[in-house]
Amino acid sequence: MSARVDIPADTSAAAKGTAPLIAASTHVKGGYKKGLAIFDLVLRLGAVVTALAAAATMGTTDQTLPFFTQFFQFQASYDDLPTFQFFVIAMAIVSGYLVLSLPFSIVAIIRPHATGPRLLLIILDTVALTLNTAAAAAAVAIVDLAQNGNSSANWLGICQQFGDFCQKASGAVVASFIAAGVLLFLIVISALALRKR
Amino acid sequence: MSARVDIPADTSAAAKGTAPLIAASTHVKGGYKKGLAIFDLVLRLGAVVTALAAAATMGTTDQTLPFFTQFFQFQASYDDLPTFQFFVIAMAIVSGYLVLSLPFSIVAIIRPHATGPRLLLIILDTVALTLNTAAAAAAVAIVDLAQNGNSSANWLGICQQFGDFCQKASGAVVASFIAAGVLLFLIVISALALRKR
Numbered sequence: 001m002s003a004r005v006d007i008p009a010d011t012s013a014a015a016k017g018t019a020p021l022i023a024a025s026t027h028v029k030g031g032y033k034k035g036l037a038i039f040d041l042v043l044r045l046g047a048v049v050t051a052l053a054a055a056a057t058m059g060t061t062d063q064t065l066p067f068f069t070q071f072f073q074f075q076a077s078y079d080d081l082p083t084f085q086f087f088v089i090a091m092a093i094v095s096g097y098l099v100l101s102l103p104f105s106i107v108a109i110i111r112p113h114a115t116g117p118r119l120l121l122i123i124l125d126t127v128a129l130t131l132n133t134a135a136a137a138a139a140v141a142i143v144d145l146a147q148n149g150n151s152s153a154n155w156l157g158i159c160q161q162f163g164d165f166c167q168k169a170s171g172a173v174v175a176s177f178i179a180a181g182v183l184l185f186l187i188v189i190s191a192l193a194l195r196k197r
Numbered sequence: 198m199s200a201r202v203d204i205p206a207d208t209s210a211a212a213k214g215t216a217p218l219i220a221a222s223t224h225v226k227g228g229y230k231k232g233l234a235i236f237d238l239v240l241r242l243g244a245v246v247t248a249l250a251a252a253a254t255m256g257t258t259d260q261t262l263p264f265f266t267q268f269f270q271f272q273a274s275y276d277d278l279p280t281f282q283f284f285v286i287a288m289a290i291v292s293g294y295l296v297l298s299l300p301f302s303i304v305a306i307i308r309p310h311a312t313g314p315r316l317l318l319i320i321l322d323t324v325a326l327t328l329n330t331a332a333a334a335a336a337v338a339i340v341d342l343a344q345n346g347n348s349s350a351n352w353l354g355i356c357q358q359f360g361d362f363c364q365k366a367s368g369a370v371v372a373s374f375i376a377a378g379v380l381l382f383l384i385v386i387s388a389l390a391l392r393k394r
Contacts, residue, residue: 080349083338115392122388126323126381133327134334141280141335145342146350152277153343155352184323191319194391195312 033112036193040121040186041105047182048098051132054175055091058084058139061172063165076162083142084169090135091176094128094183101125108193115194122190129183136176143169230309233390237318237383238302244379245295248329251372252288255281255336258369260362273359280339281366287332288373291325291380298322305390312391319387326380333373340366 061084062077078084101124104117111117146166149157159166258281259274275281298321301314308314343363346354356363 076349081347082341119388119392122319123385126326126384129323129327130330130377130381133330137331137333137335138338141338142342144279145339145352150278152273153352153355155342155350158350180327184327187323188320191316191388191391194388195316 033193034109036189037105037109037112040189040193041102041109043182043186043189044098044102044105047179047186048095048102050175050179050182051091051095051098054172054179055088055095057168057175058091058172059088061165061168063162065161074161076158076165078169081142083138087135087139087172087176090131091172091179094132094135094179097124097128112193118190118194122187122194125183125187125190129180129187132176132180132183136173136180139169139173139176143173230390231306233386234302234306234309237386237390238299238306240379240383240386241295241299241302244376244383245292245299247372247376247379248288248292248295251369251376252285252292254365254372255288255369256285258362258365260359262358271358273355273362275366278339280335284332284336284369284373287328288369288376291329291332291376294321294325309390315387315391319384319391322380322384322387326377326384329373329377329380333370333377336366336370336373340370 058078062075065074068074078088101121104121107117108114108121143166145155145157146162146169147157147159149155255275257275259272262271264271275285298318301318304314305311305318340363342352342354343359343366344354344356346352
């Protein structure tokens with residue numbers, strides 16, 4: 001008799017156990033996608049600030065040396081180097097895109113299971129990442145050259161003379177690399193959110 | 198009586214119509230994902246060849262000028278410029294990754310609805326794209342400098358002397374940009390394949 005009582009008790013417990021578990025797991029899935037979407041929005045705001053800071057820092061990089069000859073004053077500005085000009089333009093485009101992408105990120109929070117905004121975000125984020133990385137890598141190549149020069153090509157470093165210029169440019173490059181890292185993370189989040197399960 | 202006959206005939210036709218339509222659409226969906234996966238594999242093979250060509254071209258870029266002084270022979274090699282060294286290493290890593298990713302692409306063809314390999318591919322492809330773009334952009338900044346020099350920083354172009362060197366390096370950069378474009382396309386394909394529908 002104890003066995004008879006036991007077996008129904010067990011199966012009913014199992015049945016009771018599974019039903020709430022499934023409900024809980026679907027609830028958790030929705031919450032998980034929503035959590036990813038909120039995380040996406042927060043990271044995106046951070047990326048906007050970082051990309052804007054990179055563009056603004058590089059865009060205001062110039063230095064005039066305090067001494068001058070009769071005919072010439074020594075001055076270095078970001079637009080002396082085409083790579084730094086490209087950097088400013090590219091980072092400005094990335095910042096603009098990130099601001100415009102905020103509404104889509106909010107839509108993804110409201111409707112965590114909609115794939116349309118996610119798909120749009122992942123594709124455009126990848127393009128923005130490419131642009132951002134190109135700007136950062138090209139600028140770092142030039143900053144390294146300005147810092148160390150290259151003896152083989154007979155290019156001398158200019159950071160001995162224009163120290164502040166180089167420091168500001170380096171800061172902008174670091175900011176753009178951080179923005180690229182955040183964008184890479186955003187793409188991973190979008191890919192996880194696009195998954196079927 | 199004609200009305201009685203018409204109505205059942207219509208509904209049965211509708212019922213007959215819907216059932217095969219649903220079956221056909223699920224079949225088309227599977228085929229669409231399989232088609233994307235096959236396209237992915239073909240593009241990936243193309244990217245392997247392009248990335249390898251970029252690495253090999255840059256890695257064999259050197260030029261010795263046919264004249265020399267008593268003490269010095271003029272020579273330019275890719276490893277005189279750290280950016281070009283980085284380019285060779287980065288493109289070799291990208292090629293290696295692309296070769297290793299081929300089995301996952303084949304798994305995605307065999308099981309078009311599995312999200313695991315797709316998710317892995319999209320994340321690692323994004324990392325590879327970042328590396329590839331960084332190498333290409335940094336190299337293009339240096340190639341531009343070698344071609345045109347920069348009067349503000351007093352860096353003179355070296356392509357007047359080392360013409361073949363510059364041409365080979367430019368070719369490698371072009372190949373790496375093509376590889377980056379293919380990788381971008383692969384990510385879009387993976388994102389489309391990851392969609393729920």
